[in-house]
Amino acid sequence: MLHIGGLTKEESEALIREKLKPYITETPIVTVRMINYKISVIGEVNRPNTFVIANEKINLFEALAMAGDMTIYGMRNNVQLIRENSNGGREIVTLNLNNAAIVTSPYYYLQQNDILYVVPNKTKAKSSDIGVSTTLWISTTSILVSIANLIFNILR
DSSP: OOOOTTOOHHHHHHHHHHHHTTTOSSOOOOOOOOSSOEEEEEESBSSOEEEEOSSSOOBHHHHHHHTTOBOTTEEEEEEEEEEEOTTSOEEEEEEOTTSGGGGGSTTSBOOTTOEEEEEEOHHHHHHHHHHHHHHHHHHHHHHHHHHHHHHHHHHO
């Protein structure tokens, strides 16, 4: 039994090839495929979801396209990539999609279990805060007006 957890596909193929050499006279051809290759795209996108990837190779822009692209509130200069490292920990990298150099970044192609988080801009963040407090004030005011109206009708 071989333990290949934490290895890349290429490293896994090389390890399997090496272990097979004593049993096969010719150099074996080994292909490793991930069955459950998935990525998640969340935050300010039109269709946040977890996607199963068939071809095992997807870049940032393809992942965003699968999620219906960013909303107008998404910060294109502040997209966070959350990636599991070989130690089982998580690494968070901030990406700027406005910079053309992103295509040469080691984070351009996504890996198994990557999470893309599109951070909302300040307008969206403020409006969501205002929405909660506004709803509370409207509800409270509505209840007080209803109670005052009830008391007024009873005393009349």
